[in-house]
Structure formats: C-alpha cells, structure tokens
Amino acid sequence: NAGVTQTPKFQVLKTGQSMTLQCAQDMNHEYMSxxxxxxxxxxxxxxxxxxxxxxxxxxxxxxxxxxRSTTEDFPLRLLSAAPSQTSVYFxxxxxxxxxxxLFFGSGTQLSVL
Amino acid sequence: GENVEQHPSTLSVQxxxxxxxxxxxxxxxxxxxxxxxxxxxxxxxxxxxIRSNVGEKKDQRIAVTLNKTAKHFSLHITExxxxxxxxxxxxxxxxxxxxxxxxxxxxxxxxxxx
Numbered sequence: 001n002a003g004v005t006q007t008p009k010f011q012v013l014k015t016g017q018s019m020t021l022q023c024a025q026d027m028n029h030e031y032m033s034x035x036x037x038x039x040x041x042x043x044x045x046x047x048x049x050x051x052x053x054x055x056x057x058x059x060x061x062x063x064x065x066x067x068r069s070t071t072e073d074f075p076l077r078l079l080s081a082a083p084s085q086t087s088v089y090f091x092x093x094x095x096x097x098x099x100x101x102l103f104f105g106s107g108t109q110l111s112v113l
Numbered sequence: 114g115e116n117v118e119q120h121p122s123t124l125s126v127q128x129x130x131x132x133x134x135x136x137x138x139x140x141x142x143x144x145x146x147x148x149x150x151x152x153x154x155x156x157x158x159x160x161x162x163i164r165s166n167v168g169e170k171k172d173q174r175i176a177v178t179l180n181k182t183a184k185h186f187s188l189h190i191t192e193x194x195x196x197x198x199x200x201x202x203x204x205x206x207x208x209x210x211x212x213x214x215x216x217x218x219x220x221x222x223x224x225x226x227x
Contacts, residue, residue: 035217040122042202042219043157058214059114090156101147102215104156 002026006091006105013081013112021076021108023091029103031094032074036060036087037107043090049074081112115140117205119218126193127226134221136203137185143205146179146186147215151200160201161188193225 007022025032033048045058049068063085065077074093078085091105116139126132138146147162163170163177163186170177174193179186190197203218 033215040219042117042119043204043215043217045214045216048214059216101159101162102149102157104158106156 004091004093004103004105006089006108008108009106010109011111013078013110015082015112017081018077018079019081020078021089021091021110023074023076023105024072025074025091025093025103026072027093027103028071029093029095030071031100032068033058033092033102034064034066034074034076035090035092036085037090038087046076046089083112086110086112115143115205115207115214115216117203117216117218119203119221121221122219123222123224125224125226128193128195130193132188132190132193132197132223132225134188134201134203134223135185136187136205136218137183138205138216139184140205140207141181141184142207143216145206146177147204147206148177148188149202149204149217151202151220153199157202190223193223195225195227198223198225 004025030051034046035043044060047066049055055066089108092102094100094102119136144165149157150160151157161175163179174191176189200220200222202220204215206215
C-alpha cells in the first residue's frame with residue numbers, strides 16, 4: 001500500500017513551457033485534490049475531484065487544468081507555466097464522506113524561470 | 114467561502130513548556146477541524162482532529178478545543194519536546210459542500226528550544 005504517490009519531486013521549467021504533475025493513490029479514495037503551498041500562505045486548494053469524471057475548482061484554479069479518468073489518478077496540468085506558479089504542490093486524497101482525514105503525497109517542488 | 118485565520122505565525126517555547134496555537138473560522142457550516150504537522154521538507158501529517166459535536170479532544174500531550182459559538186479552535190501541546198518543532202496548520206471543512214473542501218490556516222512555525 002503506497003498511499004499517495006506524486007511525481008516528479010523536483011521540476012524546473014521555463015516560462016511558457018507545459019508539464020503535468022502526476023498523482024496516484026491506491027486506497028480507493030473517491031476524493032482527490034491539489035494544493036499549492038507558498039511561504040506565509042498556507043495550503044491553498046487548486047482543484048479537486050469527488051470521483052472519476054467529476055472535477056471542480058478550488059480557491060486558486062487559474063493556470064491549471066485537471067482531469068479524473070480513473071479513481072486512482074488525478075494529474076495536474078500547467079499549460080503555460082508562469083513564474084507565479086513557482087511553489088510546492090501537494091496532492092491529497094480521502095474518502096468521500098465529509099470529515100475524513102486527508103492523506104498527502106510527498107510534494108513537488110516546482111520552479112518556473 | 115470559508116476563511117481560516119491562524120495565530121501566531123511563529124512561536125518559540127522552552128522545552129517542557131506548553132504551546133498554544135489558535136485559529137478562527139468564518140463559515141458556521143464547518144463541522145470538521147483537523148490539525149496537521151509539517152516537518153521541514155516533508156508532507157503534512159494529521160496529528161489530531163475534532164468534530165463540531167465535541168468541545169475538546171485529547172491525545173497524550175496534544176489537545177484541541179473547539180468553541181462553535183465564537184468560531185474558534187485551538188491546539189495545545191504540553192511538555193513540549195524538540196521533536197515538536199515543525200509548522201502546524203489548522204483547517205476547517207464545511208458541511209454541505211460537494212466533497213471535502215478543506216480551508217487551511219497560514220501555519221505556525223513552532224520552535225522548541227532545548
């Protein structure tokens with residue numbers, strides 16, 4: 001049982017490049033989400049999904065796309081990276097019912113030059 | 114949407130002393146309040162949580178209190194140890210939304226001085 005697996009751990013992009021951050025969980029969680037963590041800002045929700053084929057926007061969705069084709073995977077896409085997207089990104093999952101513990105991935109440190 | 118404020122942003126205590134971190138929330142529909150600990154370079158880990166039908170919960174040296182009327186909740190760490198040094202985040206999760214939308218505070222960096 002690997003839990004929540006995120007790749008890559010580190011990534012450097014040039015402005016305008018695109019990339020996909022991968023997230024997979026093997027706990028059969030219905031709920032998956034992406035957060036970004038910036039100094040002094042806490043964890044801010046980017047996008048989330050309550051099941052395959054269902055996604056919705058969080059607090060800071062601009063510049064990011066997501067899809068949920070399977071229960072296990074929830075990739076985050078940056079279509080045209082900007083320096084403002086330099087951050088640490090965490091994927092997290094939980095069971096769908098409200099009031100459930102979030103399981104976090106190990107994070108991706110992204111730098112956009 | 115929900116707004117969670119957390120104070121203080123930094124906290125230094127002597128080993129053995131107590132530490133208290135406070136959070137307020139704005140959405141009366143929030144009914145689940147977890148606390149996460151994040152060590153440097155690591156992922157956040159849940160350390161304790163409380164639901165809105167409970168006023169206090171304790172787990173060894175860690176306790177959380179909730180005042181629904183005032184919309185605030187607090188983390189209490191007693192007999193602090195150097196390994197308690199980390200960033201602590203509070204969060205609130207409103208009822209009635211689709212899925213678990215967690216709104217996090219901005220974090221408290223706790224340093225325990227040996």
